[in-house]
Amino acid sequence: MGIQEGFDMVPRLTRGTEDALKWENFIDAIRERYQDDAQAMFHDSYIEFLAGEHPILPLEGHKFLRFCSKINGSIAEETRVWDYLESVRRIAGSVFGSRIRPWTEINEDRGFYDWRDVHDSYKSTSPEKMQANVASMLKTLTKERQRQFLSLHNNFPGRNAFAGIVKTNALPCGPGADSGGIYLEICLINHSCIPNCHNSWNSETQQETIHAIRDILAGEEITISYETGALTASRHEHLRKNFGFDCHCDLCSLPLEELQASDHRRRQIKLLDEQIGNGFTMMTEPLKSLQACQALLKTLTDEYHSRDMALIPRLYYDAFQVAITHGDEARAKVFAERSYRARVACEGEDSPETKRVGTFMQNPAAHFGFAQGSKMWRTSKNAQPKSIGVDEFEKWLWRDPS
């Protein structure tokens, strides 16, 4: 018998740099708290508490859904399990706040997630299990393919070499996805904080794609980004911990003053992105949201020197949504066209998201949010001003009075 209790992470963490760093801080705090505790076992990829049902914490946050155990046995054993559940929950709460959702069967609460999902997350945590899975998959490949897999870089040498190769090289099949792929050529691509290519998962063709996001000179190295635009110190910490290298890309080699300017822009990018994501402002003060989109476009262009980098299609799509929510089909059409073009550059014409944006380019009013905020900006879809200069057109587009 006994009751089950613990806590869930809701929503679950993404593979993004911000969540990864928070999880690293949390794991560091756990290490510090339990370093002298013989019942806390620090494995290659997870921490196991030798109490109750041996609850575990993966070292990669995106794999974590739940920390829990049945509380049963002698009073001393019950107290020991409860102490672990409670103190780990408290440390998690101090890092993740309301994302930590405690539950207990006493209150007929069995947690946020389905147990099948929780078990799947455990499976992906243990390198021994991953090692066994990869070994059985490898057996189905030709000798040449096996050799190619084994020739991939392994940043985690040790007993579970197959698992180490997967950890070093796997790319997620979509943002925040739990499954990943190994690609014999793509996995040879190194990282740059200002990459010249963008990688993405095409869920329709079931392929990982690499698109150049700016001109690449003959002989120049092809690069993608292994992180999501964090500030210098966090970025370096993430790359060192997860990929074992110090980054010396064009951005990281800049003089301190310029790096500080880059950090300032990255802070601005985050702030503007949050501002744009505020649905209430978009409904009540759309001009503010549109101005934030315009400011973000400028900051992104200054930071990444390219109009096709991965955040641009989303930014134009956000501007499209602001315009269409207030009935402005003329500007919405232009924003949809720009979002489409940038997405073609990043993901190709056959990406499902590119195709979706393409439909709004033809018919902006087909968007579910059409005139949902107001009709105060109502225009028809072909009402763009003709015969005006580029600067004047941009002013019209962004409703810029300057």
Ligand SMILES: C[S@@+](CC[C@H](N)C(=O)[O-])C[C@H]1O[C@@H](n2cnc3c(N)ncnc32)[C@H](O)[C@@H]1O
């Ligand atoms: C997915 S592999 C990339 C291919 C790898 N360079 C190779 O030769 O097989 C990831 C590993 O490459 C190395 N790497 C990637 N980008 C790097 C960079 N900008 N500087 C130094 N090492 C890098 C790191 O060892 C990292 O763990």
